[in-house]
Amino acid sequence: MNYGELLSSFLIDLQRLFRAYICFKDTTYSQILAIISIPADGIEMSELSWVLGLDNSTVTRLIIRLEKKSWVKRKQSQRDQRAVTVFLTNKGSTIQQDIEKKIDIMGDKIKLEIDEDQREHNLEALSSFRWTLRKIFLK
Numbered sequence: 072m073n074y075g076e077l078l079s080s081f082l083i084d085l086q087r088l089f090r091a092y093i094c095f096k097d098t099t100y101s102q103i104l105a106i107i108s109i110p111a112d113g114i115e116m117s118e119l120s121w122v123l124g125l126d127n128s129t130v131t132r133l134i135i136r137l138e139k140k141s142w143v144k145r146k147q148s149q150r151d152q153r154a155v156t157v158f159l160t161n162k163g164s165t166i167q168q169d170i171e172k173k174i175d176i177m178g179d180k181i182k183l184e185i186d187e188d189q190r191e192h193n194l195e196a197l198s199s200f201r202w203t204l205r206k207i208f209l210k
Contacts, residue, residue: 093173101125105133106142106159106167107174113158115148142166 072080086100094103101123108114108122120130134157137143142163148154159167185193 088177092177093170101133102137103170105130105137106163107170109143109157109159109163109167111159111164113146113156116145116155116157119157137163 089103090100094100104123105119108119114122116130116134117127119134120127123130125133134143134145138145140162141160143157144160145155145157148156182190
């Protein structure tokens, strides 16, 4: 298997895992990704677009849907009045914590399936792989 095939396989497998075990009723996969991508101190819409790999207009529609659920709120940036920052509401923070717990449980299940002698090696290899991916897109 080459790197391209591996990327496709990872993407499909991870999306399937998230949709099956992380998403919950009346919540889309995109909404889950947005919620887990918003830090406690908020994130500018343009940066969130970059993180999610989506157009600004698509992220705006996504955030509007999350606002209707009272999970996020938008505010004009203090440093640049043209920019909008997205924050989690208390309800959104609770949802984010619930999602993170589910992700941790999924991670623990995966960890148990890996031979104890290989766990640290695999974790380092995956971390290095992720760093390489980020480096490519930060250029």
